[in-house]
Amino acid sequence: MGFPDSVDWAARAARLALPPGVFVGGEYRETAGTRTVVTPRDGSTLGELPWAGVEDADAAVAQARRAFDHGPWPRLHARERGEILQRFAALVDARRDELALLVSLEMGKPIRVAYDVELRALVRTLRYYGELADKEHGEITPTVDGELSLVTREPAGVVAAVVPWNFPLTLAGWKIAPALAAGCTVVVKTAEQSPLSMQRVAEIGTEAGLPAGVLNVLNGDGPSVGRALGEHPQVDILTFTGSTNVGRHFLRYSADSNLKRVLLELGGKSPNIVLPDAPDLDAAADTAAWAIFFNSGEMCTAGSRLIVHRDVAEQVVDRIVAACGSWAPGDPLDPSTRMGPIVDERSLQRILTQLGDGLAAGGTLRAGGARVDVPGPYLEPTVVTGLAAGNPLVRDELFAPVLAVLVVDDEDEAVRVAGNTAYGLAAAVWTSDLGTAHRVSRRLKAGTVWVNCYEEGDLSVPFGGVKLSGFGRDKSRHALAEYTDLKTTWIRHG
Incomplete structure (x- = not known):
């Protein structure tokens, strides 16, 4: 889709409706608190936005846990999950102007860049992992007569994705798309500065066929909601893009809780x-x-x-x-x-x-x-x-x-x-x-x-760093592997 040159973006911004709640369990839910949203465009106020607390984080993880343990998503054929992700991509593509406007207002990205770069990246990421979902296979390793060994990749469970504001949809897409393709369920915490666009994306995902609880989105502060996700015993993987200092906190949260796997893409001085x-x-x-x-x-x-x-x-x-x-x-x-x-x-x-x-x-x-x-x-x-x-x-x-x-x-x-x-x-x-x-x-x-x-x-090449820039990889087949666990099954049949 080409950039819509005829759109009056300022007029559309004046009619903007903020999300009515946090997106949990397939629907918007009210929260006890609110936060005033200010746009860096001119420092003006966009309105009051429902703001999550620790109790909302607990509710979102509970929904994701239920969807993983008892829902259909991890049990669908990988081809079916891929088809839903491709529908997801098509619906996002159809609403690129709305989502680009939200990105531009929440964090100041030029509207043409938001439309041509940010939204294009999200659409391509959803399509890529939709196409890749059923292309990953297990292994049969050498054994002796009468025995069979199988190595399979299984979805790891509930993923908490804490995403930054500088590319709020691109980087969120790099995390949610492979996690969903692998069969995981996801709770996204947006950055405090970019709380708008990802809520709409989760709503679109439900329209595409994601079952309730598979993709949840919270707005909230890092020291409360981010920490709650990092320490939560029902979260299996925590993936984070942001500062090295906050990355250290997530490693501590993991060590002090259930030793959840932590994937970090941190700062740079390239x-x-x-x-x-x-x-x-x-x-x-x-x-x-x-x-x-x-x-x-x-x-x-x-x-x-x-x-x-x-x-x-x-x-x-x-x-x-x-x-x-x-x-x-x-x-x-x-x-x-x-x-x-x-x-x-x-x-x-x-x-x-x-x-x-x-x-x-x-x-x-x-x-x-x-x-x-x-x-x-x-x-x-x-x-x-x-x-x-x-x-x-x-x-x-x-x-x-x-x-x-x-x-x-x-x-x-x-x-x-x-x-x-x-x-x-x-x-x-x-x-x-x-x-x-x-x-x-x-x-x-x-x-x-x-x-x-x-x-x-x-998307076919991995992205991530070394040293204080973190570990783990976004993009490519390597990212899909990050959200799976290897299981060995040894069968004696002779």
Whole structure:
């Protein structure tokens, strides 16, 4: 479906109806508490939203547990589950404009990006796992005469998925689609900043044929609802995308409860290495700008560290600085906007403080660095040069459109500087030499390495990190395996 250019998105936003409750057991349910929802578009209030507490988390897990232990979903033929997921994808596709509007309003993503990227990703993910659901098989291992050994993959049980706000539907889809395809039931906790769109998706899933209790969605605070899910003895798997600090909490919750399996996709401080033999320096520079300014830099894989060889540093940085004009932040409901606001005022204030600390520690502001004087938390695209390795702009994840530039003299220094981080989610290298591409890629400690591109991929390849970027994988067949348990059955029949 092409982007609907004729839609008046602001007029549709004015008629927006918030979800009437949390989606539990196949229906919306009221909660004891409410929360005022504010859009980063202009800081205005969208309305009051039902807000979950610990008791709602318990109710959602109970529904998911009942649906898994006694309902039809885990017992359906995998082909039938796949058909329902494909219907789910078709219905989401039919409501892309409504869901894109919710995403844009709740977290500030430009409407065209929400429609063309976020919703496309969710539709493709549901389709992919719908098609894959009945393609995974067990094993028969070698034995002696009179004995037979079977190795089967069985759905693991109840999955709690705690998802972030920066890609509220893409990343939720990466978790719920393989879990559902495997036969699990799911409780999703949305991020506090993006509580709207995933509720509608769960409603659509029920329309597609998901039995009651198979997909539940809660809005709520992390320290209460997130913790309740992490500690819940009836949750079998906890999958989380977010900060490393919160990931540590989930590991503790697991250790203190039922030792549930925990899958973590955490932060990043990804290096983007440009060597002097890059095949197209202008393309490398333009891509480097995109890698940090897309989605307002609010990506765990954002290319926030540009590591560029001294011979080409001036040329590359000058082009990135010139490109900042095309990334000027604007109204996310304007289809021409490329970069919207920061997700909320608190995040913007944190970023400005970190930026100030980094500049005070040494560095040159080449572009941006200030908030935009309009209603809402908007930040200029920012480029900082002359940074030392220990500078907080180099060391810490800002989750912002702030590029830290480091100049190196050779390949070895580039790899050493790239590896000087506690994170290991993604990296990139630009070179025309195939040997250099292979050699540097092998030396970089990261879950994904791009060569002469950035943020490219497909659902067929796994995504995840190493070091403080976590463990476990989203996407691909590997993600489907994360939501299953291996069972060995040994039969003596002779």
